[in-house]
Amino acid sequence: MIVEPVVSVILHCSRCNTPWLDGETETPAYWSGLAEIAETFKRAALRETYGSDVGGWRRTPNERYLCEDCFVVEGGLVVERPPLSAIEEAKVLRAQNEYARQVGKIAAYELLPSTPEVAR
Numbered sequence: 013m014i015v016e017p018v019v020s021v022i023l024h025c026s027r028c029n030t031p032w033l034d035g036e037t038e039t040p041a042y043w044s045g046l047a048e049i050a051e052t053f054k055r056a057a058l059r060e061t062y063g064s065d066v067g068g069w070r071r072t073p074n075e076r077y078l079c080e081d082c083f084v085v086e087g088g089l090v091v092e093r094p095p096l097s098a099i100e101e102a103k104v105l106r107a108q109n110e111y112a113r114q115v116g117k118i119a120a121y122e123l124l125p126s127t128p129e130v131a132r
């Protein structure tokens with residue numbers, strides 16, 4: 013059996029941890045990686061006619077990605093709402109630490125030296 017592993021990522025709100033949903037299926041969308049997310053938000057910011065959000069989400073200047081419930085726009089700037097309650101914030105941090113751990117594991121796996129080629 014030949015299998016191909018596929019690695020994708022789910023974008024979570026930096027403040028409340030809500031996942032970014034696919035507009036059609038209403039399930040968390042799978043992105044190919046950090047670069048695709050960054051590119052998509054960068055492109056949206058350049059596109060003025062349709063606004064600069066991506067599915068209602070915005071990116072703050074300090075690289076926080078926020079769902080529509082977690083920011084306000086003040087004077088054209090995206091401003092993150094005040095922090096959640098301490099209990100909610102602790103839950104978010106715990107979940108996000110777990111994601112970071114998983115991402116770290118994958119990164120470590122990718123850095124493993126590849127198996128030596130069979131001598132011909």
Ligand SMILES: [Zn+2]
Pocket residue numbers: 025026027028029030078079080081082
């Ligand atoms: Zn949020």
